[in-house]
């Protein structure tokens with residue numbers, strides 16, 4: 001079977017050139033005599049890989065000097081707990097915005113550690129919108145405010161950074177990090193699992209402003225403490241070395257493409273073409289208000305759900321994979337992260353039109 005266009009929400013498609021380079025370097029990385037998988041994480045070869053990877057991320061996101069960049073394990077899910085554990089700083093409450101399933105998971109986990117104040121929720125709209133910032137009831141006594149910049153399951157994305165006064169702003173960017181430029185200086189913490197838009201699974205990028213490091217109570221385990229992780233350069237325990245290397249290759253690929261501003265233009269165009277095809281059809285529809293539609297995850301339903309199964313089977317036959325929507329919302333979802341080529345989106349659009357014609 002040839003390689004397909006893979007619309008999976010994550011783990012998701014990687015740039016083919018990255019996979020080829022990894023394949024080519026698999027047995028003997030740059031004449032080191034070993035695979036990256038076999039290297040000591042403290043040896044000179046891996047230290048060079050790690051250093052370049054980190055510097056490329058700092059460059060791509062223009063991360064200011066007063067931030068630490070950590071590469072941890074446990075996914076975004078671990079951060080749902082680590083954030084309150086690390087930055088409540090003696091306060092009893094934290095503010096959360098609920099824009100979908102991932103916000104809801106973050107809220108649930110934070111509730112184990114503090115009183116969670118829901119400052120705004122889109123639940124009444126079945127998560128098809130983002131509540132107006134002016135209606136948010138932000139509590140200035142809270143330790144921080146958390147939101148999810150792109151809801152991977154519902155296909156809802158923030159197009160601007162919320163204004164939350166002096167509260168540290170904490171953002172789960174798992175599914176749209178590196179898809180558009182972002183002003184990191186507006187944030188206290190940005191975090192993202194790598195398997196959506198940056199590489200394979202197994203690494204969580206955590207960008208923390210320095211004043212939020214060192215606030216955790218002593219009872220927090222060292223591997224879950226931003227301070228101990230920052231002091232040891234994310235090598236308190238043995239890191240996911242091969243995944244760091246692959247993340248590094250994806251970052252080099254993105255730099256060669258012209259960086260985040262350049263990929264944003266491509267992402268805007270890709271998403272616009274797909275939404276246009278959906279909006280102009282009589283068979284497909286997307287429920288999200290236009291201004292909040294995600295550029296990364298495009299959910300859509302068929303007017304007749306009885307056709308879903310055939311749609312998916314035929315799509316697979318045409319080399320278009322993993323289009324089934326999340327089990328909680330049904331229908332279809334096309335995840336079109338940075339690594340999805342223009343040709344993949346065009347192939348999907350052509351297939352959808354042909355399916356509509358023949359049904």
Ligand SMILES: *Cc1c(COP(=O)(O)O)cnc(C)c1O
Nearest residue numbers: 075076077102152172174175193
């Ligand atoms: C996938 C995803 C998560 C969960 O990530 P894990 O790495 O599985 O913990 C959290 N938040 C968002 C927005 C996601 O897309």
